[in-house]
Amino acid sequence: MVVVAATALAAPLLLSPSPAHGHASRGPAEDAAELSRQLVDSASAEGAYRHLERFQAIAESSDGHRAAGTSGHDASAAHVHRLLRKAGYRVAYQAFDFTYTETLAEKLSVLSPTPREISIRAMTYTASTEEGGIEAALAAVPTDGTTGCEAADYAAGFTGTIALIERGGCSFAEKQAAAAAAGAVGAVIYNNVEGALAGTLGDAAAGKIPTGGLTRAEGEKLVADLSKGEVRVSLEIRESREERTTRNVVAETRGGNPARTVMLGAHLDSVTDGPGINDNATGSAGLLDVALKLAESHRTPANKVRFAWWSAEENGLLGSEAYVAKLPEARRADIALYLNFDMIASPNGVQFVFDGDDSDGAGAGPGPEGSAQLEHDINAFLDSKGKPHTGTDFSGRSDYGPFIEVGIPSGGTDTGAEGVKTADQAKTYGGTAGIAYDPCYHAACDDLGNIDMRHFDTNIDVIAHAVGTYAHDLSSLTRPVPATSADDESRSGGGLRKGHAPGATE
Ligand SMILES: [Zn+2]
Numbered sequence: 060m061v062v063v064a065a066t067a068l069a070a071p072l073l074l075s076p077s078p079a080h081g082h083a084s085r086g087p088a089e090d091a092a093e094l095s096r097q098l099v100d101s102a103s104a105e106g107a108y109r110h111l112e113r114f115q116a117i118a119e120s121s122d123g124h125r126a127a128g129t130s131g132h133d134a135s136a137a138h139v140h141r142l143l144r145k146a147g148y149r150v151a152y153q154a155f156d157f158t159y160t161e162t163l164a165e166k167l168s169v170l171s172p173t174p175r176e177i178s179i180r181a182m183t184y185t186a187s188t189e190e191g192g193i194e195a196a197l198a199a200v201p202t203d204g205t206t207g208c209e210a211a212d213y214a215a216g217f218t219g220t221i222a223l224i225e226r227g228g229c230s231f232a233e234k235q236a237a238a239a240a241a242g243a244v245g246a247v248i249y250n251n252v253e254g255a256l257a258g259t260l261g262d263a264a265a266g267k268i269p270t271g272g273l274t275r276a277e278g279e280k281l282v283a284d285l286s287k288g289e290v291r292v293s294l295e296i297r298e299s300r301e302e303r304t305t306r307n308v309v310a311e312t313r314g315g316n317p318a319r320t321v322m323l324g325a326h327l328d329s330v331t332d333g334p335g336i337n338d339n340a341t342g343s344a345g346l347l348d349v350a351l352k353l354a355e356s357h358r359t360p361a362n363k364v365r366f367a368w369w370s371a372e373e374n375g376l377l378g379s380e381a382y383v384a385k386l387p388e389a390r391r392a393d394i395a396l397y398l399n400f401d402m403i404a405s406p407n408g409v410q411f412v413f414d415g416d417d418s419d420g421a422g423a424g425p426g427p428e429g430s431a432q433l434e435h436d437i438n439a440f441l442d443s444k445g446k447p448h449t450g451t452d453f454s455g456r457s458d459y460g461p462f463i464e465v466g467i468p469s470g471g472t473d474t475g476a477e478g479v480k481t482a483d484q485a486k487t488y489g490g491t492a493g494i495a496y497d498p499c500y501h502a503a504c505d506d507l508g509n510i511d512m513r514h515f516d517t518n519i520d521v522i523a524h525a526v527g528t529y530a531h532d533l534s535s536l537t538r539p540v541p542a543t544s545a546d547d548e549s550r551s552g553g554g555l556r557k558g559h560a561p562g563a564t565e
Pocket residue numbers: 326338339372401402560
């Protein structure tokens with residue numbers, strides 16, 4: 060009896076298909092305004108923070124991270140799944156297989172003429188050296204616009220050497236393949252901009268020789284050393300690979316018209332280098348808090364609302380790709396819109412909104428029809444709160460990518476990754492110009508201390524407003540938006556671009 064009673068209580072009335080309690084039927088615009096107001100008031104950074112604490116604790120008891128295919132991600136997914144089920148949602152795990160990789164060694168030592176250690180980052184899907192590494196002479200590939208991209212770049216003779224190659228002009232995969240074809244036994248690629256070079260060869264079959272990335276300063280120092288004579292190095296790069304299974308968590312309201320489904324997503328997995336609190340426990344916790352507040356609101360949305368917590372985003376958007384690939388074509392048309400939230404509390408952040416209409420004219424073109432309206436709605440909401448915002452290129456580099464590929468209107472926000480804050484942005488948003496939006500991006504220090512609560516709260520309000528509005532009213536998606544005149548401040552200025560997961564490939 061006790062069990063039965065508890066189960067009955069666990070399914071809130073609001074999510075059942077019964078009519079909203081008490082109110083006489085009104086227009087969708089009024090319902091939207093009322094629910095939106097209620098969710099913006101109830102969802103908050105403080106409410107979501109307890110989930111961040113949970114994700115931090117999970118990482119601490121799971122080798123320091125919550126990467127897809129590991130216990131840290133499994134426990135994170137179980138936390139989300141349990142709370143949503145208790146709140147009355149229809150919750151499902153969606154399993155898929157992927158190639159799990161982990162760096163086992165990344166070490167570069169100069170042996171002669173003057174021994175020293177150099178910090179190097181193994182590239183994902185690299186070939187591995189034997190344990191203990193390999194010793195060889197270093198050989199610099201002459202620099203041009205496409206250093207080390209073509210066979211002719213290796214005319215000087217690279218057999219048995221470790222090729223030292225400047226970044227740029229083609230992919231890392233092409234560079235190491237050309238070096239391998241010329242007989243090199245390893246490839247060391249150095250940056251052509253500031254910062255560490257953590258890249259990927261793009262897919263598991265690409266790795267020909269052990270390959271790692273250096274800073275520009277280290278690369279140029281080695282080139283200078285080589286101009287004076289032979290430099291012998293020891294290189295150890297090792298990666299383990301394994302087929303593993305991981306799971307998305309997908310939850311939807313029991314009520315609401317499924318032919319008008321409103322969908323929002325955030326990736327729940329971290330990289331293996333750290334707990335992934337800003338990237339992306341923040342988006343995950345923001346969605347979760349709003350979903351739970353929607354359940355507590357005891358209202359039945361007119362449209363079905365579906366939330367997704369993706370896995371293996373950091374491995375190349377694999378969770379969202381698997382979801383869209385498995386979605387029958389007839390069901391695609393049911394998804395009225397998709398909104399993505401990835402890194403919403405960057406400590407030195409900027410309020411970026413995806414440039415759905417390409418009004419900034421930067422990078423990729425506009426998103427599918429309706430994307431311009433989603434951008435406009437988010438901007439209008441931020442304007443109403445007196446919050447500044449900045450457009451960011453609609454590059455497809457997070458989980459909305461697979462959605463725009465099949466023509467689903469998409470949008471979302473982020474607060475910046477490894478991009479560097481400009482002086483203008485520091486004037487508008489505070490923080491420090493000349494350093495990254497998130498200096499702990501993909502690093503061990505992306506922990507509870509690495510978030511900005513104001514950015515977190517603003518973006519949770521964006522999520523709450525979108526859920527409240529679109530749950531009842533999709534009319535803005537087909538309304539023409541006024542032509543935007545982007546001034547300098549609202550132009551594209553960073554966000555999740557080159558270097559965000561799945562990692563730079565060139
Ligand atoms: Zn992310």
